[in-house]
Amino acid sequence: MKAQVRNINSRVNPEEQVHISYSQLSTYLLCPMKYAHSYVYGTAWEQKPVALIFGQAIHRAVEQYYLYRKDTDDTIPIGHLIDFFRQSLDHGFKDNEVPISFKKGETANHLQSQGTELLKLFHAEVIPQQIIEVEKSFSVPIPDLTGMYKELPVRLVGRLDLIEADTDGTYMIVELKTAAQRYNALRIETDLQSTVYSYAMSQMNHATSENSCLIRYDVLLKTKEPAFEHYFVTRSERDHNRLIELLNQVLAAIEHRIFYRQTGWACADCQFRKICLG
Numbered sequence: 090m091k092a093q094v095r096n097i098n099s100r101v102n103p104e105e106q107v108h109i110s111y112s113q114l115s116t117y118l119l120c121p122m123k124y125a126h127s128y129v130y131g132t133a134w135e136q137k138p139v140a141l142i143f144g145q146a147i148h149r150a151v152e153q154y155y156l157y158r159k160d161t162d163d164t165i166p167i168g169h170l171i172d173f174f175r176q177s178l179d180h181g182f183k184d185n186e187v188p189i190s191f192k193k194g195e196t197a198n199h200l201q202s203q204g205t206e207l208l209k210l211f212h213a214e215v216i217p218q219q220i221i222e223v224e225k226s227f228s229v230p231i232p233d234l235t236g237m238y239k240e241l242p243v244r245l246v247g248r249l250d251l252i253e254a255d256t257d258g259t260y261m262i263v264e265l266k267t268a269a270q271r272y273n274a275l276r277i278e279t280d281l282q283s284t285v286y287s288y289a290m291s292q293m294n295h296a297t298s299e300n301s302c303l304i305r306y307d308v309l310l311k312t313k314e315p316a317f318e319h320y321f322v323t324r325s326e327r328d329h330n331r332l333i334e335l336l337n338q339v340l341a342a343i344e345h346r347i348f349y350r351q352t353g354w355a356c357a358d359c360q361f362r363k364i365c366l367g
């Protein structure tokens with residue numbers, strides 16, 4: 090597998106050659122052709138969804154909140170947080186080589202007001218515990234299920250928004266999301282990102298228990314009445330094993346260049362729609 094995986098990704102940044110992230114995995118599962126355009130063919134984006142720019146600006150502002158807290162043990166003033174968000178949003182609007190796609194009724198001003206309200210809510214309601222790490226990178230091995238090698242030549246990589254510890258020193262991953270709808274039980278039960286994070290933490294020996302790490306999603310809801318909700322997710326060793334199986338299967342499919350079109354709802358705001366569907 091080693092040589093072929095490297096060959097597949099030869100048109101991508103060398104840093105991309107020997108790893109897979111949650112984002113890459115979920116893109117492949119959503120649509121293998123989208124994965125190929127994104128990570129193999131290097132196809133230019135046709136448009137950028139505004140939700141991506143908005144989410145990044147909120148994410149950067151919240152990151153500032155936690156970095157300030159970690160450095161000073163104090164709370165960043167809300168005005169600074171909002172200024173930071175607005176600058177990030179402006180930068181996201183200006184620094185684009187491709188057109189930005191807005192949904193019906195969305196405008197830059199509307200998103201700026203919405204983000205400001207969400208951050209006020211976050212600032213008022215968040216109760217941080219001991220901050221261990223902000224934006225912690227990881228790179229962990231993936232067992233080779235073919236039995237040829239102990240590990241695949243591809244590592245699982247990613248970045249954790251925040252690692253907190255409670256008063257007993259128990260670690261928990263905190264991931265901030267913006268969402269249009271509340272999470273339901275099925276979404277929590279089948280959420281793959283938390284399985285990836287739990288597996289990574291267990292591999293780094295930072296898990297909450299021996300083989301699993303608690304994950305808390307802090308979700309800023311873009312509902313008519315903004316809300317800030319928290320969802321707790323746990324994963325077991327069985328979930329980790331299923332993830333390893335999935336990674337082995339997806340990497341084997343990539344190695345064999347299985348890049349078919351998975352047409353469906355994801356085509357609506359796909360960055361490669363014109364080149365893919367003509």
Ligand code: SF4
Nearest residue numbers: 120123350356359365
């Ligand atoms: S347009 Fe649809 S089928 Fe084509 S790459 Fe995008 S999501 Fe996949």
